[in-house]
């Protein structure tokens with residue numbers, strides 16, 4: 001726009017195992033746009049892996065860093081933006097998303113578990129992947145739906161197929 005930066009072309013939300021990172025990469029290639037991921041931004045700015053951040057400082061601290069990363073990315077990134085799966089749990093982060101094209105990549109339990117793998121290092125899943133994934137999917141589905149301007153199903157689909165639908169409909 002004449003005012004300058006317009007924000008991301010699309011913001012991908014959804015649980016771990018929805019394919020946010022993979023689909024973001026495909027959309028970036030397709031559109032010739034840069035891809036940014038708030039997990040990577042948080043890890044880079046903290047100088048620690050996400051797992052280490054959870055262990056050393058706790059989830060609340062991580063969410064605060066994540067909120068800052070989302071705000072910065074929305075302000076300065078014009079490409080494809082993938083958020084961490086829990087970013088939208090934070091009310092202030094949800095408010096930041098208003099007015100942006102937000103796509104919820106929806107996934108069911110069995111595909112989510114297949115994609116994150118049983119040997120996951122994701123801190124929220126250690127010690128019982130299937131049960132934890134189920135709880136997270138159940139409690140978060142309404143939040144993703146509330147922030148999304150578009151919902152795309154990912155079960156039994158390739159990332160390419162999902163990226164096609166996002167590109168067509170967003």
Ligand code: S3P
Nearest residue numbers: 015016039050084085086122123
């Ligand atoms: C989280 C998802 C992760 C990462 C952190 C917490 C969550 O991102 O931000 O482990 O609360 O769902 P991905 O969705 O990219 O795995």
